[in-house]
Amino acid sequence: xxxxxxxxxxxxxxxxxxxxxxxxxxxxxxxxxxxxxxxxxxxxxxxxxxxxxxxxxxxxxxxxxxxxxxxxxxxxxxxxxxxxxxxxxxxxxxxxxxxxxxxxxxxxxxxxxxxxxxxxxxxxxxxxxxxxxxxxxxxxxxxxxxxxxxxxxxxxxxxxxxxxxxxxxxxxxxxxxxxxxxxxxxxxxxxxxxxxxxxxxxxxxxxxxxxxxxxxxxxxxxxxxxxxxxxxxxxxxxxxxxxxxxxxxxxxxxxxxxxxxxxxxxxxxxxxxxxxxxxxxxxxxxxxxxxxxxxxxxxxxx
Amino acid sequence: xxxxxxxxxxxxxxxxxxxxxxxxxxxxxxxxxxxxxxxxxxxxxxxxxxxxxxxxxxxxxxxxxxxxxxxxxxxxxxxxxxxxxxxxxxxxxxxxxxxxxxxxxxxxxxxxxxxxxxxxxxxx
Numbered sequence: 001x002x003x004x005x006x007x008x009x010x011x012x013x014x015x016x017x018x019x020x021x022x023x024x025x026x027x028x029x030x031x032x033x034x035x036x037x038x039x040x041x042x043x044x045x046x047x048x049x050x051x052x053x054x055x056x057x058x059x060x061x062x063x064x065x066x067x068x069x070x071x072x073x074x075x076x077x078x079x080x081x082x083x084x085x086x087x088x089x090x091x092x093x094x095x096x097x098x099x100x101x102x103x104x105x106x107x108x109x110x111x112x113x114x115x116x117x118x119x120x121x122x123x124x125x126x127x128x129x130x131x132x133x134x135x136x137x138x139x140x141x142x143x144x145x146x147x148x149x150x151x152x153x154x155x156x157x158x159x160x161x162x163x164x165x166x167x168x169x170x171x172x173x174x175x176x177x178x179x180x181x182x183x184x185x186x187x188x189x190x191x192x193x194x195x196x197x198x199x200x201x202x203x204x205x206x207x208x209x210x211x212x213x214x215x216x217x218x219x220x221x222x223x224x225x226x227x228x229x230x231x232x233x234x235x236x237x238x239x240x241x242x243x244x245x246x247x248x249x250x251x252x253x254x255x256x257x258x259x260x261x262x263x264x265x266x267x268x269x270x271x272x273x274x275x276x277x278x279x280x281x282x283x284x285x286x287x288x289x290x291x292x293x294x295x296x297x298x299x300x301x302x
Numbered sequence: 303x304x305x306x307x308x309x310x311x312x313x314x315x316x317x318x319x320x321x322x323x324x325x326x327x328x329x330x331x332x333x334x335x336x337x338x339x340x341x342x343x344x345x346x347x348x349x350x351x352x353x354x355x356x357x358x359x360x361x362x363x364x365x366x367x368x369x370x371x372x373x374x375x376x377x378x379x380x381x382x383x384x385x386x387x388x389x390x391x392x393x394x395x396x397x398x399x400x401x402x403x404x405x406x407x408x409x410x411x412x413x414x415x416x417x418x419x420x421x422x423x424x425x426x
């Protein structure tokens with residue numbers, strides 16, 4: 001059984017709800033531990049006042065109390081710690097501030113050492129972004145890869161290179177930059193990607209371009225040839241009578257796109273004579289009698 | 303603690319929490335996509351709730367919070383200063399106390415001379 005809540009609030013039993021609120025507010029302002037951090041006794045008194053108001057501030061509960069249906073102890077408050085218990089403890093929370101005496105710092109060198117803790121500490125600031133460069137092999141950029149960056153402080157940063165990464169692209173690793181101030185979020189790590197050229201592939205957007213040598217026999221009679229693509233070699237059919245410069249398209253063998261699709265690979269064919277002169281071929285061509293005069297340079301007006 | 307647990311313990315619901323964070327009254331620490339709350343945030347939420355019960359409106363609450371935070375900063379520094387003085391040798395402590403007492407006396411004398419009606423006491 002608690003104390004009489006009317007007595008705690010210093011009011012008569014027949015006052016209006018408004019009077020009860022007024023009485024509570026008058027007392028609570030004086031007693032709230034966070035508004036009177038120097039008053040250690042205030043906490044117990046404030047608790048009693050709060051318990052009394054929890055009961056009488058609610059017209060229903062007040063009526064039931066007046067009828068004797070509940071007693072004052074029915075309104076126990078869950079224990080909670082007050083803000084002052086934390087706020088004064090140290091500067092390690094985001095609300096800590098030295099603003100109350102920031103002006104002291106300029107007054108004297110000694111004082112500025114004591115008070116000049118960098119001004120207002122509860123200025124919550126996001127950490128700075130840090131910039132890095134990362135050089136990648138062509139195929140690692142196209143197919144995706146994992147890399148590890150060593151940071152100036154010797155710590156390692158794992159970087160996942162998404163498939164389809166372009167030269168000059170900047171990867172953002174959220175929260176991997178400098179730590180924030182006053183509980184602010186960390187900055188980001190921004191990694192600028194540089195892609196080394198590839199000896200056979202070139203890239204335009206999501207498409208890959210490659211030049212493929214084929215033999216004279218393949219060019220004339222057609223056949224199956226092996227073609228390199230970024231994701232491995234594939235077999236392609238060269239049609240009969242294929243000339244140098246003809247472009248065949250391998251659909252979906254280009255660069256992966258974020259939407260799950262892929263660009264194409266464009267294969268430019270280049271007819272190659274055998275490396276070493278072949279007397280048999282020479283004989284064959286010498287016997288060959290084309291139907292019309294076979295001089296392609298005539299098309300250029302010479 | 304994360305958002306759900308905080309809402310369960312604090313005198314507010316999720317919507318009010320968002321509003322208080324938006325207003326800068328509560329500053330949870332961001333950990334990637336997750337928010338982290340500590341006991342100090344819980345105690346501050348109780349303080350804000352109590353202030354509302356005291357009739358402080360939403361314009362007044364940040365003013366009170368700011369002053370309370372400044373007060374705590376001052377108290378913390380005063381406490382540090384006192385413990386530093388306490389750690390000094392006895393002779394040094396006496397010197398500091400004597401200087402402080404002189405400063406307090408200066409201030410009260412000055413106030414008496416400048417205050418209203420001080421003329422009457424000039425020739426005492």
